[in-house]
Amino acid sequence: MTMRIPVLLLVGCLCSVEWVQAQEKKSSKDLPPIPEIKLDRKEPVVYQKDIEPIFAEKCMYCHSGNVIEGKYDMSTYAGVMKGGKRGAVIIAGKSSESILYHFSSRQKKPIMPPKSEDPLTPEELALLKLWIDQGAKPPTGVREKAKIVLNFPPALVKPVRAVAVSPDKSIVATGRGNQIHLFDAKTGNFLKSLVDPNLKHPDGKPAAAAHMSLVESLEYAPDGKTLISGSFQEAILWDPATGAIRKRIDGFADRVVAIAFSDDSQRFVTGGGAPTEDGEIKIFKIDGTPEFEVKSGHSDTVFGVRFSPDGKMLATCGADKFVKVWSVPDAKLIKSFEGHTHHVMDVGWKADGKFLASAGADNAIKVWDFEKGEQARTINGHSKQVTRLMFVGKTPMFITASGDQQLKMWNVDNGGNVRNFGGSKDYLYAVSVSTDGSLVVSGGEEGITRLYNGTSGAIIKEMVPPADGKPEVKPDAKPEAKPMPKK
Numbered sequence: 001m002t003m004r005i006p007v008l009l010l011v012g013c014l015c016s017v018e019w020v021q022a023q024e025k026k027s028s029k030d031l032p033p034i035p036e037i038k039l040d041r042k043e044p045v046v047y048q049k050d051i052e053p054i055f056a057e058k059c060m061y062c063h064s065g066n067v068i069e070g071k072y073d074m075s076t077y078a079g080v081m082k083g084g085k086r087g088a089v090i091i092a093g094k095s096s097e098s099i100l101y102h103f104s105s106r107q108k109k110p111i112m113p114p115k116s117e118d119p120l121t122p123e124e125l126a127l128l129k130l131w132i133d134q135g136a137k138p139p140t141g142v143r144e145k146a147k148i149v150l151n152f153p154p155a156l157v158k159p160v161r162a163v164a165v166s167p168d169k170s171i172v173a174t175g176r177g178n179q180i181h182l183f184d185a186k187t188g189n190f191l192k193s194l195v196d197p198n199l200k201h202p203d204g205k206p207a208a209a210a211h212m213s214l215v216e217s218l219e220y221a222p223d224g225k226t227l228i229s230g231s232f233q234e235a236i237l238w239d240p241a242t243g244a245i246r247k248r249i250d251g252f253a254d255r256v257v258a259i260a261f262s263d264d265s266q267r268f269v270t271g272g273g274a275p276t277e278d279g280e281i282k283i284f285k286i287d288g289t290p291e292f293e294v295k296s297g298h299s300d301t302v303f304g305v306r307f308s309p310d311g312k313m314l315a316t317c318g319a320d321k322f323v324k325v326w327s328v329p330d331a332k333l334i335k336s337f338e339g340h341t342h343h344v345m346d347v348g349w350k351a352d353g354k355f356l357a358s359a360g361a362d363n364a365i366k367v368w369d370f371e372k373g374e375q376a377r378t379i380n381g382h383s384k385q386v387t388r389l390m391f392v393g394k395t396p397m398f399i400t401a402s403g404d405q406q407l408k409m410w411n412v413d414n415g416g417n418v419r420n421f422g423g424s425k426d427y428l429y430a431v432s433v434s435t436d437g438s439l440v441v442s443g444g445e446e447g448i449t450r451l452y453n454g455t456s457g458a459i460i461k462e463m464v465p466p467a468d469g470k471p472e473v474k475p476d477a478k479p480e481a482k483p484m485p486k487k
């Protein structure tokens, strides 16, 4: 026994020398395997603490979100275990039979990450091996308090996936990468960022971010007293007046991609769920306490949720191509609408509750007659997927955003194209409009939030936060970061 420790140490030292040499040979064509070292570790490897951060930093930018190389989605534990086009890539308990280990250790091709890009260190590889050999255990329930924001590659940090106009039309909130920025809705000037003070960079510096991952959804309650943002496995209730976090809700299966409030601001609903698993629809009281769930409502991710104007029903839609309507609060299926040939990305109600409109990844907008339970019309005005849809207050108008870079206003009663909002140069993900239709906001892949005059269609401002790329807001606010106007 006494001999073992020095021997292990010696092996460890030799390996790090070898590894340095391996790094120097980076440019050469056939990259050598990453040396195997032994870890002197007694406590079990914990997925979310030890393994997920490695995947997040070195794998997920090619294996999650919009980019799923090899059909291998690593954004969740379930996805990691499920595998990709080759089937399962991890055999629990057997790293030697797990192709994920073969690829990431560079023992077999294709090496992961490919080429000379940021490989796993011998320590990371040893942790990964140990985790697999210990049975590739799932994440345990507990979350660490201080969270580390990993350095996402810039390309993934920028997209604006969610925008919201405050009900009093004073503020535009925009989710850009993992940050939330507030702009003055009259001038388009930057006001401040909403920040989770617990989020830190690996070096311990404040991350000035709202979430660890991308902000996927953002909505103001109609009474203006709550702003909710949704991200990977969490939603945050913000106090819009102070910018403080009122509550964090954990426990979502995957990304929270849709949020909607009831008109009386008494409850809200979230939509999401992991790809190819049951969609997730959760309803909460306005303070964030869980109220009920629509279980197994959709057989795949839910992309859109919206309460009916009277609050007695809930419309949902998702990757299973269905639009469905549920009773509130007993979650009984009332109607189901089938007709889209691809994912249904969003859904909305006309103010009289008689018609629904839905946005499809099949490039089509469909209008549904609620009482008859059938399709009233299809609007073919986009050439790429229709990503979001929002009705303009109590009017028969609604606006759609699309991957074809177009933002368009339609009349639900006759399918007519009322107005277009131009200027976008890339894929659009997000749209929001004030209830009177005077302000329209869009966001997309460019990372620019465009503020429009809703009546003329003219651009008021292209909004980007100052000091683009750097954490622009320090905890002790800079002079130009004005306080929020009091309500």
Ligand code: HEC
Pocket (backbone or CB within 6 Å): 055, 058, 059, 060, 061, 062, 063, 069, 070, 071, 072, 083, 084, 085, 086, 087, 089, 099, 100, 103, 104, 110, 112, 113, 114, 117, 120
């Ligand atoms: C720069 C992009 C990129 C990065 C970073 C990356 N991969 Fe990949 N990955 C790919 C591509 C491309 C493929 C498809 C290659 C093929 O099938 O030949 C792939 C395929 C895979 C597969 C095979 C999936 C299947 O079922 O066929 C595994 C396993 C994998 N990657 C694991 C990882 C791990 C683990 C990491 C991080 C340590 C990682 N990858 C980082 C691009 C990347």
